[in-house]
Amino acid sequence: MTQEHDTDHRIQAILASGIKIPPMPETLLRLNTLLRDADAGPTELAALIRDDGALSGAVFRVVGSPVFGLRTKVDSLPRAISLLGMSNTGALLRTETLRAALNDPLHAKALEHLWNRSAQIAALCIVAIKKARLRDINTDVAFMLGMFHDCGLALLCKRFPAYAEALAESTTWPDIPALDASLQVSHTVMGQMVAKNWGLSDELVLAIRHHHELSGGFETIAADLNEKALRLSAILNFAIHLYDQQNALDDQAWETGWRDETARRLLIDTNTLADWESDVQSANDDD
Numbered sequence: 001m002t003q004e005h006d007t008d009h010r011i012q013a014i015l016a017s018g019i020k021i022p023p024m025p026e027t028l029l030r031l032n033t034l035l036r037d038a039d040a041g042p043t044e045l046a047a048l049i050r051d052d053g054a055l056s057g058a059v060f061r062v063v064g065s066p067v068f069g070l071r072t073k074v075d076s077l078p079r080a081i082s083l084l085g086m087s088n089t090g091a092l093l094r095t096e097t098l099r100a101a102l103n104d105p106l107h108a109k110a111l112e113h114l115w116n117r118s119a120q121i122a123a124l125c126i127v128a129i130k131k132a133r134l135r136d137i138n139t140d141v142a143f144m145l146g147m148f149h150d151c152g153l154a155l156l157c158k159r160f161p162a163y164a165e166a167l168a169e170s171t172t173w174p175d176i177p178a179l180d181a182s183l184q185v186s187h188t189v190m191g192q193m194v195a196k197n198w199g200l201s202d203e204l205v206l207a208i209r210h211h212h213e214l215s216g217g218f219e220t221i222a223a224d225l226n227e228k229a230l231r232l233s234a235i236l237n238f239a240i241h242l243y244d245q246q247n248a249l250d251d252q253a254w255e256t257g258w259r260d261e262t263a264r265r266l267l268i269d270t271n272t273l274a275d276w277e278s279d280v281q282s283a284n285d286d287d
Contacts, residue, residue, distance in 0.1 A: 019159050019190070021197050022101040027052065028094065032199060035090050042081035045089060050077060058096045059089060067123045068139060091140035095122075095147040098198065102154035110157050110167035114150060117173065117243070122146025124239035124280075131276040132266055134231065144200060145236055149208050150176070152190025160185065172249050177212055188212060207232035214257045234258075234265035238273070242280055 024032075030048060034040045049055040056077055063080040064073045068088055074080045081089045099115055125142040153176065157164040160183055166174035180186050192209035200208075206229035215230070225233075241254040263270045 019155055021155070021193050024198055025097060025101060027055070028097045028198070031090060031093055031097075035086060041086070042078040042089075045081050045086065046077040049093065054100065055093055055096055058092055059084065062092055067119075067143070068126065085140075087138060087140040088143065091143045091147075094144060094198065098148070098151060098194070102151065104154070104158055107157045107164040107168070110164040111154055113167045113170070114153055118147050118150060121149070121236070121239050121243050124242045125235055127242070127280055128235045128238045128276075131279065132235065132268075134235070136228065137232065137235070141201070141204065141232075142235065145204060145207060145232055146239060148191060148195050148200065148204065149211055149236055150187060150191065151194050151208075152187040152192075155190050155194070156185065156187055163187075172247075173244075202226075203229040203232055207236060211236050212253075214261050230265050234262040238262050238276075242277065245277070245281075246284065 027048070031045075034044060034048060037044075046056075049059070059077065059080050060074070062068065063070055063084050065071065068084060070083055072083055074083065084092070099111075102111070104111060122143045123146070125146040126139050129137045129139070129142045153163055153167065157167065162179060162183060166176075166179060176187055180188075188209050188211065192205055195205045195208050203226065206225050210225060210229070211233045213233075215225075237254065237258040241251060241258065243249075244251040244254070259270055259273060263273050266273075
């Protein structure tokens with residue numbers, strides 16, 4: 001069975017199990033239309049979200065945080081959007097809308113763990129692309145990669161209690177691939193479905209789907225992934241490694257495969273990766 005056919009089979013099985021992918025809400029549809037309008041700017045975007053306390057509050061919160069490297073306090077929504085930039089603001093609003101669409105009070109603790117980890121990894125993805133000087137991967141893409149990469153778990157928590165229990169009870173991060181295998185389902189396929197339905201780029205969709213898969217020199221999955229998607233999944237795994245290191249978590253996947261794989265995909269050596277890691281750690285110590 002080819003990988004494409006296997007994915008199609010898994011998608012059909014997941015949909016048949018009763019899991020429903022949330023549709024894009026009206027606000028996001030209007031946002032996408034606005035972002036495609038070359039004449040629209042911060043004033044128009046501010047008008048779109050001004051009456052939504054959660055979305056406008058997220059913009060003020062992030063513009064005053066180190067996520068995009070701004071750390072600026074402002075009291076004007078158009079000014080905050082201007083400082084973030086239209087693309088970064090759009091990425092932030094997509095992720096905030098996603099969180100709202102996948103909200104489930106029954107699994108609040110599990111989802112809090114999921115989104116807190118995703119937010120930290122999203123910030124580290126931005127750090128990683130800056131270290132790698134990847135000019136074709138912008139900060140908004142890196143941010144969405146980190147926020148969306150495990151979004152399939154939010155849906156699986158609704159259908160399979162074991163996911164919610166693992167996320168809620170663990171003080172670290174559970175072995176999600178092992179849980180997938182035991183339940184014969186895939187959180188990455190779920191994430192792929194959400195990302196595709198919510199209009200993310202093909203490269204992001206592919207990186208989300210394959211972010212756990214080592215290619216062994218590109219023989220096994222390179223046919224399904226383009227070069228940018230391969231780099232995105234490498235950047236994501238470097239960010240996850242940084243997160244694990246900062247939180248003293250198990251880092252076996254990095255040590256046994258992703259270190260070499262990331263270096264290969266980014267066309268550098270492992271010593272350079274180690275230097276990047278030291279730079280990030282030093283920057284965190286200075287903060």
